[in-house]
Amino acid sequence: MTRQTLPGFHLTLGLSVFYLSFIALLPLLALTFKAGEAGCKALLETLLDPRVLAAFRLSFGLSLLATFFSLTLGLITAWVLVRYDFPGKRWADAVVDLPFALPTAVAGIALTSLYAPQGWFGRYFEMVGIKVAYTPLGIFIALVFISLPFVIRTVQPVIRELPHEIEEAAATLGSRRTQTFIRIILPMLFPSLLIGGLMGFGRALGEYGSVVFIAGNLPFKTEIIPLLIVTKLEQYDYTSAAVLGAAMLLASFLIMLCINFVQQRHATFTFKN
Amino acid sequence: MKILLLCIPLLALSACQDSAALLNVSYDPTREFFTEYNLYFSDLWEKQHGKRILISQSHGGSGKQARAVIDGIPADVVTLALGYDIDAIAAKGLIRKNWQQQLPYNSAPYTSTIIFVVRKGNPKKIRGWDDLIRKDVEVVIANPLTSGGARWAYLAAWGHAQITRQGDIDAIRQYMKALYANAPILDTSARGAAMSFAERYIGDVLVSWENEALLLLRYHSDELEIVTPPYSILAEPAVAVVDRNVDERGTRSLAEAYLKTLYTEEAQDIAARHYYRPRSQSILKRYAHHFPSLRLFTLDEMFGSWADVHKKHFASDGEFDRIIRELGMQQAKK
Secondary structure, eight states: OOOOSSSOHHHHHHHHHHHHIIIIIHHHHHHHHHHHTTHHHHHHHHHHOHHHHHHHHHHHHHHHHHHHHHHHHHHHHHHHHHHOOOTTHHHHHHHTTHHHHSOHHHHHHHHHHHHSTTSTTHHHHHHTTOOOTTSHHHHHHHHHHHHHHHHHHHHHHHHHHSOHHHHHHHHHTTOOHHHIIIIIIHHHHHHHHHHHHHHHHHHHHHOOHHHHHHHOOOTTTTOOHHHHHHHHHHTTOHHHHHHHHHHHHHHHHHHHHHHHHHHHHHHHHHHHO | OHHHHHHHHHHHHHHHHHSOEEEEEEOGGGHHHHHHHHHHHHHHHHHHHSOOOEEEEEOSOHHHHHHHHHTTOOOSEEEESOHHHHHHHHHTTSSOTTGGGSSHHHHOSEEEEEEEEEETTOTTOOOSGGGGGSTTOOEEEEOTTTOHHHHHHHHHHHHHHHHHTTTOHHHHHHHHHHHHHTOSOEESSHHHHHHHHHTSOOOSEEEEEHHHHHHHHHHHTTTEEEEOOSEEEEEOOEEEEOHHHHHHHTOHHHHHHHHHGGGSHHHHHHHHHTTOEESOHHHHHHTTTTSOOOEEEOHHHHHOOHHHHIIIIISTTSHHHHHHHHHHHHHHHO
């Protein structure tokens, strides 16, 4: 047996499992049990309520759209940050992390103020007849804001590791730049893009603070699932809230499974080569 | 060593019980009022008992605060926006069932009502509730499912419709649907709705707590003005001692005195200065310039108990759900 770098394997493992159970596993189990209390019929009734369905459509649809947008924008941003030198680059690199640290409610209020019909940006959109705040478009912007850093931060290190020689070799063999990008670079970046996208998607699905302020919260129009959960709690309807919570939990679990699957495949892929 | 470790929390507990401390769990708009009242009360208590006390206050959405008490925040007293929230705590056995009979005026020492705020000069000529359903009017109102103030606003509108439509349920529903169809957004809190209206220039009229409206006008008196409808609801934010907690902590006499003192002339004056309608008639007269008289109906006479109201209006499949669903379907048809 090889010597472990960290001493006291048993103790650290024990502690890790113990804390993980308390902080993550038990609350999630409790949530599932609470949802189970509802019984099959009530569970279906809660989930199939037209208002709930509309909120699910909105939450999933906009999260997906925002993720695709973040993927494109994130890839370009990461590429620029790695490959080019420009004044203020370090500063720009630091700004990427801000949405991680900023309390989401603060972000939400700031975005709403900017995009409201009389806000700095909002008034120009208003002039051309586009409403941003209090519409799905506003929610989309908030979701891009919070999912973008995930993409940038997962893709950045991979771009940094890309060997320049591959591009040069491709060029000497007569490949055009778009060809090089689509046939060579994109496939190498694909796993990290996918993981960044999935993480951003998961975050966007569960996002509450930054969205409620800019959403307008109109049922059937701009109401997201997390707000609906809070609404149920305000009515002391713990069971329905738990049912919706458990549905979101299932969604995040599936996303995590996808991430793990991608990571595993990616790992075997690189080892083979 | 282990015994020593066990002793520390016990010591901490006993230390807590020695120094007289009181926790008041309240809702959002009472922050400034209770800050001032706590100073007044602790001075009074020190004068009478020669003992300094420490009063802490906690604020948040009324429903969220009630859940925190149910989940174990060691509140000695609760002062919440809705009697329903206190009922919810009572249902868990933390407060005696007949809490509303423990203090005068249904345990509501100060009141407020629901009024309108419009842009300066009242460009849309809004005078009463029926103006809110006009096609050319946008109404800013919070979501009654997440905001206590918005529940009072909903009930005020319903009460108006019930009076003017002579109890014709279809006509009342039509009025309510038209009202929420005019809402461009539904903020999650009364404060949020006030911000949307005053700072983001959304809508033509804000349906608001009177005390919030007066506070708003303090900062925006050049841009906004208040319109008092001919009648509205008497909103009664309620207070109660959390029986189980005070018995455990031995703070019952302090907690009871804290709430009783709210009814004294001095406390009523503080409440009036923070724009709550005082119960004391003499104080009300002194602040009459803040509080124009209007016909006020109570929850009891129009709707019955909070439990009835909740079941009929705010539960899943209640009246509000129906309004929202019908509006949603209309939207889908378009």
